[in-house]
Amino acid sequence: MVTLYHYLVLSALLFGIGLYGVLTRRNALLILISIELLFNAANVNFVALNRYLYPGQPLGQAAVLFVIAVAAAEAVVGLALVLALYRTFRTLQIEKIDLLKG
Amino acid sequence: MIEFWMFNAMALLTVVPALLAVTVKNVFHAVxxxxxxxVGVAGLFIILGAEFLFVVQILLYVGGIVVLLLFVVFLSGRPSDWKGxxxxEQWLGALLLSAVLFSSLSAVFRMMPSAKPVTGSPGPAILSLARILMKDWALxxxxxxxxxxxALVGAVYFTRPDQERKGGGPW
Known part of the structure; x- marks a missing residue:
């Protein structure tokens, strides 16, 4: 029997994986990929809590729609910034992008 | 019972590719x-009875954002970026941090009220979803x-060629 706890643990696992990716990736594009995983972990949580605690009133699903829209905006701006970074520095390795390092 | 196996399949389809996406070396393969x-998360939405979110997830994420990511993969990066x-170097600390976060989150989630598993299929939620979006949360x-x-204007601004950006940018 699938309980709410299964979904919550799954989303925590997904969040942990995404966090590991954000912290360890050296490529700016791959960090953006990991951030998408974080968004999806939150979305699974929203929908699961909605289904189990407040069935019949899809407020959580509406919140997920908002999260997806904001995530799309984030991805668009983030990817534009990645392209601008690549044009300026000719690399995407984030440790080489150190213009502000004293 | 069938829900249990579907959940297991979709959880596997979500977690294993996610692990590979944050560890494989090739950027294209990671995308x-x-x-x-x-797609696995979309399957979870279906099991949870959120069919409209399933459609949005496939259309917007798998069809939109992933294609956008692939375009940027093609447009940027040098071969030397993929070497090494x-x-x-902080991967061990990051692994520890993620593991601690995961275990503490799981411990906290155990304190959640143990809701009864919902039986039966939910009715179509799209009507009340539309009512929420267009009436209650219209603003x-x-x-x-x-x-x-x-976001659209920002993306166009950041990706313009340098000579067109007259004194606007910091570089």
């Missing part, structure tokens, strides 16, 4: 693994369109 993981390690919904417009 493709991300797409598979997003794909993770930095946030319209503000969201402004956010998307701002």
């Amino acid at each position: 493709l693994w991300l797409a598979l993981s997003l 390690r794909s993770s930095n 946030p919904f319209e503000i969201l369109s402004l956010v998307l417009l701002a």
Whole structure:
């Protein structure tokens, strides 16, 4: 029997994986990929809590729609910034992008 | 019972590609693994009875954002970027931090009220979803369109060629 706890643990696992990716990736594009995983972990949580605690009133699903829209905006701006970074520095390795390092 | 096995299959389809997406070296492959993981999340939405979110997830994430990511993969990066390690020196600390976060989150989630598993299939939620979006949350919904417009303008601004950006940018 699938309980709410299964979904919550799954989303925590997904969040942990995404966090590991954000912290360890050296490529700016791959960090953006990991951030998408974080968004999806939150979305699974929203929908699961909605289904189990407040069935019949899809407020959580509406919140997920908002999260997806904001995530799309984030991805668009983030990817534009990645392209601008690549044009300026000719690399995407984030440790080489150190213009502000004293 | 069938829900249990579907959940297991979709959880596997979500977690394993996610693990590969944050560990494989090839950027192109990482994007493709991300797409598979997003499909797994869409499957979870179906099991949870959120069929409209399933459609949005496939259309917007798998069809939109992943294709956008693939375009950027093609447009940027040098061969020397793909040589060497794909993770930095702090991977052990990051692994520890993620593991601690996961275990503490799981411990906290155990204290959640143990809701009874919902039986039966839910009715179509799309009607009440539309009512929420267009009536109760109409103002946030319209503000969201402004956010998307701002993202659009920002993306166009950042990706313009340098000579067209007259004194606007910091570089």
